[in-house]
Amino acid sequence: MKPPYQITSEILMLIASISEKIGEINASLLYKRATELRKKNRIKTIQSSLEIEGNTLTEEQITALLENKRVLAPQKDILEVKNAIKVYDYLNQLNPYRIQDLEKAHSILMNGLIEVPGKLRTKNVGIVKGSKIEHIAPGGAMVKGLIKDLFDYLKKDDDLLLIKSCVFHYEFEFIHPFIDGNGRMGRLWQTLILMQQYPVFEFLPIESLIKQQQNVYYNKLSESDKKGNSTPFLEFMLRIILDALEEVLQSQNITLRTEDRIYLFKDKAGPIRFSRKDYLQHFKNISAPTASRDLRWAVEQGIINKFGEQRLTEYQFL
Template sequence: MKNKKPPYEITNTIIDSVAEIAELVGRLTSTNQLSSNPTLCRSNRIRTIHGSLAIEQNTLSLEQVTAVLNGKHVLAPPKDIAEVKNAYEIYERLDELDPYSVDDLLTAHGIMTRELVDESGMFRTRPVGVVDQEGRVLHFGTLPQYVPDLVMELLDWVKNSDVHILIRSCVFHYEFELIHPFADGNGRVGRLWHTLLLSKWNPAFAWLPVESIIHDRQQEYYAAINASNDAGESTVFIEFMLSAIKASLIDAINARDDVSDGAMDKATMRWKQIEKFLETHPYIMNADVRALCGVSAATANRILASLVAESKLVKYREGGHWGYKLLEQ
């Protein structure tokens, strides 16, 4: 069984995606703009954590996640707040982790689920069934007595295979979810480990919010897992994940290009960031502006007020909070 290749096919779609991603990574890292911009890194890290936890029904908005990580008091379920703090802690320690170490995997799970699950930092001891949002059983996880060996074999395969790491990391993600090694937290840890594997190939991936793209395309994510389960191999899932990685890179390059135009003054740059945010969100709030622009709450208020005065945004009330949306032209 040692180093046995998990079942999947390398399709033309996968080959094309790997080539496109490699080219995009080259473009993104040519100026080192992403990892050298602390504000952008923190904003992306917050989006990563919000996206990965939201997939698992965490109720905190991006604004609330930002507030929690800025040390503010947030009115929300304590469990959801603890999930945010735990996830932030382990993502901040990403560069300390060995992606091929079972011990490090268990350590990461222990931090991610600290004080939230009984079997934190250890493989599960009971059988589990994996259900979707409608309550349908997708598959039954591996019997607990086989979990440690299967996880070790999977990590050994990822370490020693000569297939491109972009493909290997996607195969790991799928096979990890199939084994379902933990009582809880499998999705969060699987996505974290996928990011970790990619960050060892290129450090820029530590700051790319791929999880945010997966959250935006959550139904496709589950559909790809289901289709791969039905097929008994991970090809469909690999194709989906590579498309999500590609989308994340394109977003990052667009953000970098907007910011790196030396002729652009600060106000124009901020407006471009806000305008881009509103392409994928119905409205923007003070905390979003703080995360995007790296400014204080008071400065964010001034930015939003000036954009209202310039007839670019309109202020309105959304669920007890003040939001801002694009003014209909």
């Protein structure tokens, strides 16, 4: 059964704006940023997603853990970060349309933190905020069937992937399929869904923007619960995605170095021979002499081979 939600004029406007921003990012090659920036954004994502759940580690401490340095912090918080690092490193090997992969990701994320990581719950649970019960999740006996229906919707429904990712996120939190770790899993899985069509989502600061609006995030989940459909949450998450794309365009529109351009083009060219003209067509904002210097540097570094001379010159990545 298709989850209930409405496509409002606000949603249509946000979808159009998001599509435009993704086009700008793809055109400027920001979706394949240098390794240093990839690492920086991954740290930001992990720190923000875990802080929402009460983790105390800073970006600096997470960086230290990535570099195998000793960190003074609660052991539970350190384990949460180490698990998150592992699961995000494993992200590209996960299929967002397979329940078994969802369970695998949860087993990595919650290893050592709960008794049965990676297992859908069979017990009844309620979510408590302060002194009151905020949400009574569907009964444990219903979880397996509800998750199967949700994955069927994700795989088979014709709605745009942007919409389905947000609806999945809300429905996942509503079902609360695991004993613990549902918040971080829901955010992780929406990222994984979006990555299938838009590689940039692997590096967007979505979690950090949710952290900045944490109260609104929970309020929209609650509002959707009360209305019996995910429309309020859908509008909120699309706005978060648009803000994340705008932040990338504004703050990370970096000037690419020779090394950055060469490795970006390697992804494009693959093993095929190419000319300086091909290289220039890919980087329209550089001059012919700059292109020549880039390619000469790559040859000197042993990154590419050079064939022929002058106008007949061709190159090939090793």
